[in-house]
Amino acid sequence: MDIKGANLIKSVRLEGLRILGQPNEFALDYYKQGIDELIYMDCVASLYGRNSLSGLVSTAIENIFVPLTVGGGIRSIDDVFELLRAGADKVAVNTAVVNDPQLITQIVNKFGSQCLVLSIDAKLNSKGKWEVLTESGRERTGLDALDWAIKGAELGVGEILLTSVDREGTRQGFDVELVRLISESVSVPVIASGGLRTAQDFVSVIKETSVDAVAIADAFHYRRLNVNDIREAAKSHGIRVRHYA
Amino acid sequence: MLKNNLTIIDYGIGNIMSVRRGFEYCGANVFLASTEDEILSADRLVLPGVGAFRNGMDALIRLGFSDAILAKAQSGTPILGICLGMQLLFSKSYEFGETNGLGLIPGEVIGISKSSIDGNSLKIPNIGWRNLRSGESRRPWKNTLLEEISTTDEMYFVHSFTAVCGDDSNSLAKSEYGGFDLTAVVQSGNVYGCQFHPEKSGDAGLRLLNSFIKTT
Numbered sequence: 001m002d003i004k005g006a007n008l009i010k011s012v013r014l015e016g017l018r019i020l021g022q023p024n025e026f027a028l029d030y031y032k033q034g035i036d037e038l039i040y041m042d043c044v045a046s047l048y049g050r051n052s053l054s055g056l057v058s059t060a061i062e063n064i065f066v067p068l069t070v071g072g073g074i075r076s077i078d079d080v081f082e083l084l085r086a087g088a089d090k091v092a093v094n095t096a097v098v099n100d101p102q103l104i105t106q107i108v109n110k111f112g113s114q115c116l117v118l119s120i121d122a123k124l125n126s127k128g129k130w131e132v133l134t135e136s137g138r139e140r141t142g143l144d145a146l147d148w149a150i151k152g153a154e155l156g157v158g159e160i161l162l163t164s165v166d167r168e169g170t171r172q173g174f175d176v177e178l179v180r181l182i183s184e185s186v187s188v189p190v191i192a193s194g195g196l197r198t199a200q201d202f203v204s205v206i207k208e209t210s211v212d213a214v215a216i217a218d219a220f221h222y223r224r225l226n227v228n229d230i231r232e233a234a235k236s237h238g239i240r241v242r243h244y245a
Numbered sequence: 246m247l248k249n250n251l252t253i254i255d256y257g258i259g260n261i262m263s264v265r266r267g268f269e270y271c272g273a274n275v276f277l278a279s280t281e282d283e284i285l286s287a288d289r290l291v292l293p294g295v296g297a298f299r300n301g302m303d304a305l306i307r308l309g310f311s312d313a314i315l316a317k318a319q320s321g322t323p324i325l326g327i328c329l330g331m332q333l334l335f336s337k338s339y340e341f342g343e344t345n346g347l348g349l350i351p352g353e354v355i356g357i358s359k360s361s362i363d364g365n366s367l368k369i370p371n372i373g374w375r376n377l378r379s380g381e382s383r384r385p386w387k388n389t390l391l392e393e394i395s396t397t398d399e400m401y402f403v404h405s406f407t408a409v410c411g412d413d414s415n416s417l418a419k420s421e422y423g424g425f426d427l428t429a430v431v432q433s434g435n436v437y438g439c440q441f442h443p444e445k446s447g448d449a450g451l452r453l454l455n456s457f458i459k460t461t
Contacts, residue, residue, distance in 0.1 A: 034447070036374060036401075061263050065270075067401060067445045087262040089445060112296030112329075114370055114403045158370050158403070187359070189368050212368060242374035242399045244447075 001026060001217065002043045003053060003072075009043070010221055012169035014121065014137030017043075020221050024060050030220065033227035034244035037067045039092065039161070039215060041119075043136050045073025054086035061087035069117055069161075072136075080107055084115065092117040092161055095134040098141055098148070101155060108156035117191075118157040120145055122178055123165040130178055137165055146181055153186040160190045161215065167195030169218055174201055180209040191215050199225060199233035206239050249458055252276045252287035254314070256304045259293040260444075264327065267444035271455040284313040289461060290322055294329035298338040298354060298406065301329050302346060311347060318349050323461035324436045325390075331431065331438030332408055340406050349436045351411030352428075357404070362424025371422045374399040375441070377429050380416030390437055390456050391418060391430060398449035400429070400441035408440065435461070 001023055002009050008023040020026070027038055040060075045051045051073040060068060070083050071092025080091050093116065097103050107116050121137055122130040122145035130145035149160055162182050164175035174195045183190040192205050193215035202214055219225040227244075234241040251273045253261050265275050268291070278284045292314065294301050305311040318324055326334045335346045338354035346354070361367045376399045377391070386392055402420065408428040410416045418430035420441070431438045437457065443450035 031447075058262065061266050065263070065267060065445060065447050065451060067403075067442070084260055085262065087260060087266075089260055089263070089442075110296075110300075113405065114295055114372075159372060187366065187368060189370070189372050212372070243376065243397050244399075245397075 001039060002041050003056065004042075004044050005052075008221065010169060010218055011043070013165055014043075014133075014168055023056060026221065027060055027064055030227065031064045031066060034231070034242070035066060035227050036213070036242055037069065038064070039069045039071070041092070042070075042072030047136070049073060049075065051079060051083065054082055057083065057086040057088050071117070071119055076103075077106055077110055080111060080115075084111065090115045090117050090158070092119040094119040094121060095139075097152075098132060098134050098143060101151065104152065104155040104157060113156050113158035116157045117159045117161050118149070118152040119161045119163070120149060120152075120182075121163045121165050130181075133165055145178070146185060149182045149186050153188045157188060159188055160186060162190055162192055164194035168193070170195055171197035171218060173197060174205040176205055176208050179205055179211050183210040183212070189213065193217075199229050202230050203233055203237045203239065206234070207237070248288065249273045250276070250288040251291060251458065252278045252283065252289065253291045253293060254284060254310060255279045256294075256301070256308055256310060258301055258304060259295045259329070261293055263444045264291060264293045267451060267454050268458070270451060271458055273458050281309045281313045284310060284317065287317065287322060289457070290314065290317055290324045292324065292326040292330035292333060294327070294333065296329060298329065298332055298340040298346070299342070299344045301333055302344055305333065305347075314347060315349070318436050321435050323457070324349075325457050326436075326438035327444070328404065328440060328442055331440055332406065334431070334436060334438050335408050336411065338406065350415050350431055350433050350438065352409050352415070353411070354406050354408050357407050357427070358423065358425060360423070365423075367423040370403055370405040371427070372403045373401070374446075375402055375420040375422065375429075376400075377418040377420055378426075380418045380428075380430065381410065381413035382416050384414075384417060386417070388460055389417060389432060390439070390453055390460065392456050392460065393452040394449060400439075400443065400446040400450060402441045404440060408438075
């Protein structure tokens, strides 16, 4: 769930934001459908240098009892502390740890690996390599996504949220090659994000890579699919998902 | 039967707001304890926690909470440890060197194997939803934390270390990862622990929290 100010928004390739509604209304609906986890991203936070989601988080946890990851604009141990204190279970970091990888170690030492998700926005460059972007896709880094994923896992992140910028919001299916490369190369769980159009896209990325989880935004937000559609597709292809009655 | 009072130990570690809200949802009167006296006056205690074992234990000792928790356990106060809070109930842990725990449940905390039982590499942490099965004690779940839980209900786990009971009779439920049975729920008299996060396990988790209030 990408959030700008008080609104849930959706972008295409991290650009062109469209307002969809109240984030917590969508979140509660997903919780009632049996979603496994929720991710809140403050997608203008990098621009202002701070995350502004703690109020939204503390309201969300009143009625939502699944794990909540919060990202966007997290720059310091204090930022992490504030979000965890508001009720987040994990924080997702990108720009700040690319600039200072030691921040990963500091967060892990203080709060544990389980609360740190490394968010990698990867875009295919002209050399045929996936490059890490920061600042919500605005800045190129020259950093190779595979090298960065391996380094992040070594520094102790608990999970990697891998977004294909080329596919994000495009409904063209996951970038299976990218997801396979990263998920087969690191020892921590990887979440694939960006491009899901159909439930079959979910099945394909699970079957063809070592990915551990899938993040869905566009297809759910626009109600093209619901959580049960994904669950049924998974079951019919022998993919183990949470039993939800 | 006690009233619905419940005290969460606040030692600066973990997402206590979600634990608090989970119990409030179940109708408990929730207090937060940040002093020894507040722990000593509790009707029920919850020890939450995430992160490293040594950090957690150091904090409990530094704040003078470990003696208070031990005294309460001795006097029969129901205590529930969640995640790291459960691991801290054990005798010791081997996470970043050997560290003694509270010693309320015999056994030790060790790293989860990096390869599955059939030799494939296993991702660590173990993150995700898993169902529960009967523990080594073979005790039925009636009149326990798990009395409203079935073996198809799934709970949310996130951990890199796992507790191994020194006494099978304390093992109430296990959960499978990579072909191994990992300790999921323990009980020794009035002291309970669960490795997963009931406050993050949807309706099934809320039923467990409710049972802690109703059965103790």
